[in-house]
Every structure is written in C-alpha cells, then in structure tokens.
Amino acid sequence: MRHFLTLKDFTKEEILEIISIGLEIKKNLKDKVYKKELDMQTLGMIFEKSSTRTRVSFEAGMFQLGGHALFLSNRDIHLGRGEPVKDTARVISSMCDMVMIRTFAHSMLEEFAEYSSVPVINGLTDSYHPIQLLADYMTMLEYDIAEDAVVAYVGDGNNMTHSWLMLAAKMGFELRIATPVGYEVDSKILEEALSLAKESGACIKVSNSIDEALLDATIVTTDTWASMGQEDEKEERVKAFQGYMVDGLKMCLAKKGARFLHCLPAYRGYEVSDALLEAHADIVFDEAENRLHAQKGLMVWLDKQRT
Ligand code: CP
Ligand code: NVA
Numbered sequence: 001m002r003h004f005l006t007l008k009d010f011t012k013e014e015i016l017e018i019i020s021i022g023l024e025i026k027k028n029l030k031d032k033v034y035k036k037e038l039d040m041q042t043l044g045m046i047f048e049k050s051s052t053r054t055r056v057s058f059e060a061g062m063f064q065l066g067g068h069a070l071f072l073s074n075r076d077i078h079l080g081r082g083e084p085v086k087d088t089a090r091v092i093s094s095m096c097d098m099v100m101i102r103t104f105a106h107s108m109l110e111e112f113a114e115y116s117s118v119p120v121i122n123g124l125t126d127s128y129h130p131i132q133l134l135a136d137y138m139t140m141l142e143y144d145i146a147e148d149a150v151v152a153y154v155g156d157g158n159n160m161t162h163s164w165l166m167l168a169a170k171m172g173f174e175l176r177i178a179t180p181v182g183y184e185v186d187s188k189i190l191e192e193a194l195s196l197a198k199e200s201g202a203c204i205k206v207s208n209s210i211d212e213a214l215l216d217a218t219i220v221t222t223d224t225w226a227s228m229g230q231e232d233e234k235e236e237r238v239k240a241f242q243g244y245m246v247d248g249l250k251m252c253l254a255k256k257g258a259r260f261l262h263c264l265p266a267y268r269g270y271e272v273s274d275a276l277l278e279a280h281a282d283i284v285f286d287e288a289e290n291r292l293h294a295q296k297g298l299m300v301w302l303d304k305q306r307t
Pocket of ligand 2: 228264
C-alpha cells in the first residue's frame with residue numbers, strides 16, 4: 001500500500017504513470033465512456049482549511065469512478081474537538097477505502113498515514129501541495145511545454161514552491177525561484193530537492209532576483225502572497241512583496257510565447273495582474289480542470305498498489 005504525501009516519495013516513472021492513467025480517464029470522460037474503476041469505494045476527505053478545486057475535483061472524481069466521497073470538515077468531526085489524530089485515522093480508515101487530508105502541519109498528515117490502514121492523500125499542508133503539481137505537469141504535457149521547460153516561480157516560498165522544487169527534482173527540468181528576502185523556501189526542503197536533482201539532472205536556482213528567474217523562462221508561475229493560515233500577516237506581506245506581481249511587463253523578460261500557470265485561487269492586483277491572468281485563462285483554467293483528471297489517475301493508481 002502506498003500513500004501520496006509528497007512527490008519526494010515517487011519516481012519520475014510513477015509520476016508519469018499516474019498522469020497517464022489520468023489522461024486516459026480524461027479521454028474516456030470526454031468520449032462518455034465511464035469505467036467504474038473504484039466501484040463501491042469511499043473516499044474520506046478531511047478539510048481543516050477551505051477549498052474549491054480540491055473538494056469539487058475529489059468529490060466529482062470519486063463519483064465518476066463509481067465511488068463516493070465524504071466531506072469531513074474539522075468543525076463537524078471530533079478531530080476538531082481534540083480527538084487524537086491516531087484514533088481518527090484508525091476509525092476513518094476502518095470505514096473508508098482512501099483518505100484525503102487538507103491540514104496545517106505536515107506532521108499531522110504523516111501521523112495520520114502512520115495509523116491509517118488505507119492510502120492517505122495529501123490535499124495540501126503548510127509544507128506541500130503535491131496533487132496540484134500532478135495537474136500542473138499534466139497541463140505542461142498537454143500543452144507540449146514540458147520538454148526542456150525552464151520554469152520561473154516568482155513569489156512566496158511556500159507549499160506550492162516546495163512542491164515545484166520536488167517536481168523539478170524528479171522530472172529533471174530547470175526551476176528558478178525568486179522570493180523576497182525573508183520569504184525564501186524552507187532550507188531543508190531545498191537541500192533535499194538539490195540532492196534529488198543530482199540524480200535527475202534538474203537545474204535549480206534560488207534567488208531574490210525576479211529578473212534572474214524570469215530571463216528566457218518558458219513557463220512563469222506564482223501563488224498567493226498570504227497562504228491559508230497566514231491571514232494575519234497579509235498586510236505585512238503585501239508590503240514585503242511589492243514589485244513581485246507578475247504582469248505583462250515582467251513576462252517580457254521570459255522567452256517569447258512563454259506560458260503562465262497559477263494553481264488558483266488568484267488574487268488579482270497582488271501576485272498577478274488581472275490582464276495577465278485573463279491573457280492566459282485558457283491554460284490556467286485547463287490546469288484547474290486537470291485537478292479532476294490527475295486525481296482520478298492518482299486514486300486508481302493508489303488502488304492498484306494495494307496488495
Ligand atoms: N489550487 C487549489 O488547491 O485550490 P483549492 O484551495 O480551491 O482547493
Ligand atoms: N499556498 C496556497 C495554495 C492554495 C491552493 C495556500 O496554502 O493557501
């Protein structure tokens with residue numbers, strides 16, 4: 001049995017296999033071919049933070065695969081009232097076939113996985129957001145921009161940045177990250193990614209220079225300046241991130257025809273200009289839709305790993 005906690009635990013071949021299952025299911029869905037690959041299975045979804053894409057994609061995805069998804073808000077289950085994580089894990093995994101968790105500390109997810117008898121999927125933690133990167137890489141493949149990709153990430157060194165680090169390190173593409181001083185990526189995660197990059201040949205550069213990151217990049221991406229749980233820091237972060245908004249002018253530094261990706265939700269006028277997001281709405285909303293397809297690929301793949 002495998003869990004999906006970070007991309008670090010997966011090989012390049014496994015990541016490509018998950019995406020390819022997702023792409024096949026996507027094609028089947030468009031052709032109105034429904035295979036009930038997870039017939040009668042239940043996915044428990046624990047949400048300790050808000051969500052639009054993650055909730056809808058898992059819930060719709062599980063239904064389309066013949067299963068059922070349970071939305072479990074921490075306001076409604078005893079986890080939010082202090083029932084230990086390990087007890088919750090043992091109980092929910094005895095009744096569900098898979099569990100998805102969106103939470104704060106990554107260690108909570110790890111503890112849950114340790115006590116769970118079924119596969120656990122990371123639906124976002126403070127440290128990583130790996131399911132988003134499955135959809136992002138699927139989109140890169142579909143738009144034929146994965147090969148020789150030079151990805152520039154401009155913004156906060158957060159869960160998305162850490163997942164980009166792991167994706168680049170596994171798939172072997174060039175990743176340049178530019179963050180404001182004081183908002184750099186976690187140094188331990190960077191070290192791990194750099195060590196994995198030695199095997200894949202990925203080139204990873206981290207700096208505080210937007211120009212350095214963007215120059216001749218083929219893909220530009222960013223994320224919110226204040227992630228969920230950082231609402232109180234918003235004012236101070238907006239000040240620190242001045243000059244970091246990705247707009248048409250900054251895109252001029254990137255390679256001609258460079259594409260823009262965003263995991264969404266986007267805060268127009270902060271990390272991205274409205275005009276830039278609208279100019280790249282085709283790929284950004286395909287990226288969002290691919291959450292559905294990539295995660296179906298993941299759930300079917302995880303189901304196949306059970307012994
Ligand atoms: N990108 C993403 O995970 O979106 P939600 O927060 O809406 O799930
Ligand atoms: N970094 C963001 C990602 C949202 C999908 C957050 O954690 O809020």
